[in-house]
Amino acid sequence: MRPEPPFHQQSFRPPSSWPYPRWWAHRGAGRLAPENTLAAFRLGARHGFKAFECDVKISADGVAFLFHDTELERTTSGLGVAEEHTWAQLSQLDAGGWHSPEHVGEPIPTLSDIARFCFETGSDLNIEIKPTPGHDAHTGASVALETARLWAQHTRMPLLSSFSTSALEAARGTAPHLPRALLLDELVPGWLEQSLELGCSAVVIDHPLLDTTVIAQLHAVGLFVMSYTVNDVDVAEQLMRWGVEGLITDVMDRAAWPAGPQLR
Ligand code: G3P
Numbered sequence: 546m547r548p549e550p551p552f553h554q555q556s557f558r559p560p561s562s563w564p565y566p567r568w569w570a571h572r573g574a575g576r577l578a579p580e581n582t583l584a585a586f587r588l589g590a591r592h593g594f595k596a597f598e599c600d601v602k603i604s605a606d607g608v609a610f611l612f613h614d615t616e617l618e619r620t621t622s623g624l625g626v627a628e629e630h631t632w633a634q635l636s637q638l639d640a641g642g643w644h645s646p647e648h649v650g651e652p653i654p655t656l657s658d659i660a661r662f663c664f665e666t667g668s669d670l671n672i673e674i675k676p677t678p679g680h681d682a683h684t685g686a687s688v689a690l691e692t693a694r695l696w697a698q699h700t701r702m703p704l705l706s707s708f709s710t711s712a713l714e715a716a717r718g719t720a721p722h723l724p725r726a727l728l729l730d731e732l733v734p735g736w737l738e739q740s741l742e743l744g745c746s747a748v749v750i751d752h753p754l755l756d757t758t759v760i761a762q763l764h765a766v767g768l769f770v771m772s773y774t775v776n777d778v779d780v781a782e783q784l785m786r787w788g789v790e791g792l793i794t795d796v797m798d799r800a801a802w803p804a805g806p807q808l809r
Pocket residue numbers: 571598600613673706728749773793
């Protein structure tokens with residue numbers, strides 16, 4: 546039997562069928578810079594990334610901003626539930642000092658700031674809608690509306706994803722033209738049907754849940770497969786052999802990937 550070619554020379558689908566790059570920088574630049582800040586995006590871009598994942602919420606006065614946790618404490622100088630603050634309050638916080646002295650004073654970016662970065666660098670964006678529990682529909686609809694407004698003059702749309710089916714449903718109601726992906730950290734009964742009912746283009750699955758059966762099920766119904774958070778070269782090689790289209794990673798340094806991932 547002939548040995549398989551190295552993973553970076555393999556192709557599993559015609560490149561034109563998956564509209565985005567294969568590699569996505571998680572939260573901007575993984576752990577190398579404060580997550581979900583412009584500093585992280587700039588660092589990810591310096592490492593060659595052309596596609597970025599980020600988490601987005603809505604402030605108390607309706608501004609879409611990048612943020613992961615429900616509460617402000619871990620990654621900012623603020624206190625309390627992030628979405629309960631106005632943008633005037635959030636914009637004053639230090640979202641970099643927790644990470645390292647060189648990033649002290651780094652602000653929380655708005656989605657509009659990140660859209661500008663994407664247009665300037667020609668980057669793709671995966672916007673994970675991250676509602677505060679109980680705010681799912683409001684956050685989904687508001688993030689979709691703002692995304693549609695920001696990208697109105699562009700042809701390549703960001704991919705909206707969420708663990709929240711209510712948020713994705715609301716996003717579809719507001720901006721049905723934006724591609725959607727259901728995020729899965731477990732394969733709950735009916736997960737495939739749910740992805741199809743939401744009109745998703747892709748699913749984004751925690752990588753230990755993936756195997757050839759799951760991937761075949763998804764491809765058979767025309768859904769693309771993305772996986773998070775892939776920080777190990779052996780795992781990445783296997784997922785690529787299996788035909789996974791998108792890999793979200795914290796590992797920015799190409800030298801850490803012996804075979805050199807294809808960043809585009
Ligand atoms: O979108 C994939 C990944 O970001 C989901 O997990 O907690 O890092 O937002 P989390």
